[in-house]
Amino acid sequence: MTTIAFPxxxxxxxxxxxxxxAGLARLLPADAVITSEDERRAFExxxxxxxxxxxxxVVLPSxxxxxxxxxxxxxAEGVRVVPRGAGTSLSGGAIPQEDAxxxxxxxxxRVLDIDFVNRTARVQxxxxxxxxxxxVAHEGFFYxxxxxxxxxxxxxxxxxxxxxxxxxxxYGVTTNNLLGVTMVLLDGTVVEIGGAHLDAPGYDLxxxxxxxxxxxxxxxxxxxxxxxxxxxxxxxxxxFDSVETxxxxxxxxxxxxxxxxxxxxxxxxxxxxxxxxxxxxxxxxVEALLIVEVEGSEAEIEDALKRIVAIAERFSPKALRVSxxxxxxAAIWKGRKSAFGAMGRIADYLCMDGTIPTGQLPYVLxxxxxxxxxxxxxxxxxxxxxxxxxxxxxxxxxxKPGELEKAEAAGADxxxxxxxxxxxxxxxxxxxxEKRDLMRHQYSDIDLAQQMRIRGVFDPAWLLNPAKVFPxxxxxxx
Amino acid sequence: MTLPKSxxxxxxxxxxxxxxxxxxxxxxxxxxxxPLAIRGGGTKAAVGRPVNAEATLSTRGLTGITLYEPAExxxxxxxxxxxAEVERTLAERGQMLPFEPADARVxxxxxxxxxxxxxxxxxxxxxxxxxxxxCRDAMIGVRFVNGRGEVVKSGxxxxxxxxxxxxxxxxxxAWGTLGLLTEVTFKVQPKxxxxxxxxxxxxxDVRGVEALNAALCSPFEITxxxxxxxxxxxxxxxxLLRIEGFSPSxxxxxxxxxxxxxxxxxxxxxxxxxxARRLWQxxxxxxxxxxxxxxxxxxxxxxxxxxxxxxxxIAAHADARFFYDWGGGLxxxxxxxxxxxxxxxxxxxxxxxxxxxxxxxxxxxIRAALQPFQPLAAPLMRLSEGIKRAVDPAGIFEPGRxxxxx
Ligand SMILES: Cc1cc2nc3c(=O)[nH]c(=O)nc-3n(C[C@H](O)[C@H](O)[C@@H](O)COP(=O)(O)OP(=O)(O)OC[C@H]3O[C@@H](n4cnc5c(N)ncnc54)[C@H](O)[C@@H]3O)c2cc1C
Ligand SMILES: Cc1cc2nc3c(=O)[nH]c(=O)nc-3n(C[C@H](O)[C@H](O)[C@H](O)COP(=O)(O)OP(=O)(O)OC[C@H]3O[C@@H](n4cnc5c(N)ncnc54)[C@H](O)[C@@H]3O)c2cc1C
Numbered sequence: 001m002t003t004i005a006f007p008x009x010x011x012x013x014x015x016x017x018x019x020x021x022a023g024l025a026r027l028l029p030a031d032a033v034i035t036s037e038d039e040r041r042a043f044e045x046x047x048x049x050x051x052x053x054x055x056x057x058v059v060l061p062s063x064x065x066x067x068x069x070x071x072x073x074x075x076a077e078g079v080r081v082v083p084r085g086a087g088t089s090l091s092g093g094a095i096p097q098e099d100a101x102x103x104x105x106x107x108x109x110r111v112l113d114i115d116f117v118n119r120t121a122r123v124q125x126x127x128x129x130x131x132x133x134x135x136v137a138h139e140g141f142f143y144x145x146x147x148x149x150x151x152x153x154x155x156x157x158x159x160x161x162x163x164x165x166x167x168x169x170x171y172g173v174t175t176n177n178l179l180g181v182t183m184v185l186l187d188g189t190v191v192e193i194g195g196a197h198l199d200a201p202g203y204d205l206x207x208x209x210x211x212x213x214x215x216x217x218x219x220x221x222x223x224x225x226x227x228x229x230x231x232x233x234x235x236x237x238x239x240f241d242s243v244e245t246x247x248x249x250x251x252x253x254x255x256x257x258x259x260x261x262x263x264x265x266x267x268x269x270x271x272x273x274x275x276x277x278x279x280x281x282x283x284x285x286v287e288a289l290l291i292v293e294v295e296g297s298e299a300e301i302e303d304a305l306k307r308i309v310a311i312a313e314r315f316s317p318k319a320l321r322v323s324x325x326x327x328x329x330a331a332i333w334k335g336r337k338s339a340f341g342a343m344g345r346i347a348d349y350l351c352m353d354g355t356i357p358t359g360q361l362p363y364v365l366x367x368x369x370x371x372x373x374x375x376x377x378x379x380x381x382x383x384x385x386x387x388x389x390x391x392x393x394x395x396x397x398x399x400k401p402g403e404l405e406k407a408e409a410a411g412a413d414x415x416x417x418x419x420x421x422x423x424x425x426x427x428x429x430x431x432x433x434e435k436r437d438l439m440r441h442q443y444s445d446i447d448l449a450q451q452m453r454i455r456g457v458f459d460p461a462w463l464l465n466p467a468k469v470f471p472x473x474x475x476x477x478x
Numbered sequence: 479m480t481l482p483k484s485x486x487x488x489x490x491x492x493x494x495x496x497x498x499x500x501x502x503x504x505x506x507x508x509x510x511x512x513p514l515a516i517r518g519g520g521t522k523a524a525v526g527r528p529v530n531a532e533a534t535l536s537t538r539g540l541t542g543i544t545l546y547e548p549a550e551x552x553x554x555x556x557x558x559x560x561x562a563e564v565e566r567t568l569a570e571r572g573q574m575l576p577f578e579p580a581d582a583r584v585x586x587x588x589x590x591x592x593x594x595x596x597x598x599x600x601x602x603x604x605x606x607x608x609x610x611x612x613c614r615d616a617m618i619g620v621r622f623v624n625g626r627g628e629v630v631k632s633g634x635x636x637x638x639x640x641x642x643x644x645x646x647x648x649x650x651x652a653w654g655t656l657g658l659l660t661e662v663t664f665k666v667q668p669k670x671x672x673x674x675x676x677x678x679x680x681x682x683d684v685r686g687v688e689a690l691n692a693a694l695c696s697p698f699e700i701t702x703x704x705x706x707x708x709x710x711x712x713x714x715x716x717x718l719l720r721i722e723g724f725s726p727s728x729x730x731x732x733x734x735x736x737x738x739x740x741x742x743x744x745x746x747x748x749x750x751x752x753x754a755r756r757l758w759q760x761x762x763x764x765x766x767x768x769x770x771x772x773x774x775x776x777x778x779x780x781x782x783x784x785x786x787x788x789x790x791x792i793a794a795h796a797d798a799r800f801f802y803d804w805g806g807g808l809x810x811x812x813x814x815x816x817x818x819x820x821x822x823x824x825x826x827x828x829x830x831x832x833x834x835x836x837x838x839x840x841x842x843x844i845r846a847a848l849q850p851f852q853p854l855a856a857p858l859m860r861l862s863e864g865i866k867r868a869v870d871p872a873g874i875f876e877p878g879r880x881x882x883x884x
Pocket of ligand 1: 515516517518519520521537557558582586587588589590591592593594595596597599600652653654655657658659660876879
């Protein structure tokens with residue numbers, strides 16, 4: 001038994017399933033409408049795999065016009081729609097419901113235009129994050145936000161979740177790198193928001209759409225900023241015998257006016273698992289490890305690392321190593337980047353995603369460990385230390401009855417803690433279904449009602465991804 | 479909560495001393511359908527469509543920095559806090575607002591002191607916007623009073639936050655039409671140890687903008703890229719590039735850039751740091767177009783390489799003076815305040831490239847007759863009207879400041 005509720009499916013819609021499918025089939029090529037149970041199974045969950053719901057049908061349109069036709073039809077028929085990219089959401093944002101059509105944009109994966117001089121790329125929304133960087137790499141450019149899932153996740157999903165990555169301390173998250181979108185409203189209206197220029201006129205609808213989790217419309221195209229790659233990059237590794245000291249070192253680096261391109265933190269359990277997996281040469285006798293990466297020419301990197309090392313030495317590190325080669329850098333990053341995979345080999349886990357004021361790190365880590373101990377569960381912590389985005393991995397065993405529920409309860413306690421210390425429920429994974437019922441811990445009813453009224457402007461009938469983000473009770477619907 | 483006496487809302491200027499009092503006043507005004515203008519310092523009061531408000535809601539009583547954590551790169555202040563106070567506080571710890579806000583008084587000839595709320599509500603960003611993002615990118619949290627007289631919060635004090643809809647972005651650049659901001663939280667940035675400015679003289683607009691974009695396409699992280707046609711910054715045209723960072727890095731990048739820009743002519747480093755700082759301040763504040771005050775001024779945002787083409791199209795049939803920031807993507811353009819002040823010509827010139835324009839300065843009768851803000855496509859206008867109603871159902875905040883009806 002898992003604990004997050006789904007709305008009761010609308011039996012009238014379920015009863016009309018055949019007619020609805022026939023209607024969709026009239027709008028799309030045959031291979032774009034998926035109805036068989038076997039094939040639909042691939043869409044019944046996302047990366048929050050503890051939850052599954054078999055959708056009514058799945059459609060995979062190839063053009064904005066097809067998307068508009070599907071939405072117009074679903075609008076007229078009162079059928080719910082769950083937009084989907086690659087289904088890598090960790091918060092259950094793309095999980096369907098039984099009475100909903102999944103609208104997947106994965107077929108729309110082309111680069112439409114690259115303008116290197118003006119540093120923008122126009123893409124279809126189903127393209128993967130990495131494919132954008134690959135398409136511009138031959139000229140030395142890249143698309144900055146780099147979620148660990150970038151090989152699979154789509155720019156549509158990134159926009160809907162306002163995704164970040166290890167390098168967002170310097171480059172910002174999706175919302176800071178997005179210039180325009182084409183979006184289809186539920187009634188089939190196609191809207192162009194923004195463009196290839198900066199700062200669109202009128203209300204900042206682009207900012208509103210970013211992070212709106214598929215509730216305002218279906219994104220079919222996007223214009224993103226592309227940036228010239230740095231000349232080089234190199235990390236340093238430092239280990240400390242307490243979390244407090246590592247935190248103080250981070251504060252001192254930033255206090256000295258240095259903004260590294262990445263500033264990652266791991267606690268002892270995370271270090272152990274990652275080292276066993278990646279053999280990165282991480283020190284095993286430390287309580288906290290920092291990976292600090294800087295960019296630039298060789299000489300600039302040397303200079304920046306020298307400044308960082310001088311600061312770190314004030315905090316008596318137990319280990320301090322500057323990468324001297326590509327291979328060494330790769331090994332250091334392999335450890336960090338494989339953290340989730342490595343952890344998955346030793347245990348099942350829930351990956352949490354709160355953000356905290358960085359100064360609260362020692363207190364928060366102590367409390368997280370107490371919370372998990374209280375449930376008899378283990379925990380490992382990975383932290384984007386520069387921006388306060390904390391990923392506690394709550395470890396459990398799916399085969400032990402009741403453990404998943406305990407892990408969910410521990411996760412909820414951790415997120416409440418993040419809010420208590422001045423942070424928030426989610427830094428980059430989104431609310432989805434996972435944190436939906438915790439929203440009242442961060443927001444008052446007034447705050448939520450204001451958000452819901454604005455949501456209602458785009459989708460008055462609440463047919464778009466309606467099970468997500470807002471608690472199921474107390475919804476404000478016009 | 480302080481409930482206003484019925485006499486209170488009939489005053490021409492309402493100056494609440496607290497967020498609760500502000501909320502109560504707004505609720506009373508909403509109940510009485512009494513439209514409100516919002517005034518911070520009033521430095522940008524003359525931008526946009528003239529508002530027919532019965533009363534002004536002043537943020538003068540809502541002041542003070544409420545949070546500053548230098549190690550977390552975050553500062554929060556009540557909306558009426560003078561921007562200067564925020565900048566001074568940050569400077570004491572070697573930090574700054576990343577987006578380089580302009581001093582609007584230079585161009586508008588206005589007085590008063592810009593406030594945090596006015597800054598957020600207008601989403602104005604200076605030359606560093608190309609590298610560090612806009613005002614809205616630095617805004618991570620807001621508190622505001624909506625048209626129901628409710629206090630709403632969105633975002634917070636942490637840099638990464640995707641919890642629910644991002645109303646912070648909506649508040650940015652809404653010119654007060656979506657409520658009274660009571661507190662704003664910004665992400666801040668360390669001030670660079672060294673700032674270096676390179677200048678190439680004598681390029682025409684197209685070549686100048688080409689040079690800027692060549693630099694912007696390099697890995698050297700340009701933080702300012704402006705082109706001043708002849709007669710504005712000096713007798714000859716000036717193409718300006720700014721690099722900021724630690725000293726060895728800035729020196730290295732200057733060297734690389736001079737090499738890279740050689741095809742455009744010699745790029746000289748401005749040795750006098752004060753002179754360079756003043757130049758960028760003048761670009762930021764649009765000082766080159768401040769006089770004559772009687773001329774209308776447009777702010778045009780487009781694709782960088784389209785900047786010179788748009789400007790040339792206007793210059794072909796009006797006495798226009800202009801310069802470029804953001805690598806050519808931001809054109810500031812002054813024309814005599816006659817007829818439609820070239821509104822139609824500018825919008826026509828922009829159409830093939832995409833972009834938008836705002837009438838930033840003009841006499842009130844012209845602003846009332848024209849659309850100072852870029853007209854929106856019908857579906858976007860419908861969404862905007864819907865958002866306005868969802869936040870301010872009685873339509874009391876700055877009615878018509880941006881567009882008729884919102
Ligand atoms: C032609 C001209 C005529 C002028 N006439 C006068 C005059 O008659 N009297 C006078 O006093 N001054 C006048 N001024 C000067 C100028 O209007 C004032 O100095 C003034 O309004 C200062 O503030 P600000 O920069 O803080 O932002 P403001 O100019 O106060 O506000 C800019 C925008 O931000 C919005 N805003 C501000 N604060 C908030 C908030 N907390 N929440 C939400 N939105 C907010 C406002 O609604 C407005 O849309 C004039 C200027 C010019 C150029
Ligand atoms: C191993 C792993 C590592 C990860 N690492 C990171 C990380 O480092 N940083 C990070 O931020 N996230 C990370 N994630 C989370 C996830 O990858 C991101 O949230 C990603 O942006 C989701 O993209 P997607 O294409 O898979 O979208 P989906 O999971 O398919 O959908 C996500 C949300 O977007 C909506 N949506 C999808 N397409 C559209 C559309 N066309 N229009 C409107 N809404 C749409 C969906 O309805 C849903 O709400 C990770 C996930 C995994 C599994």
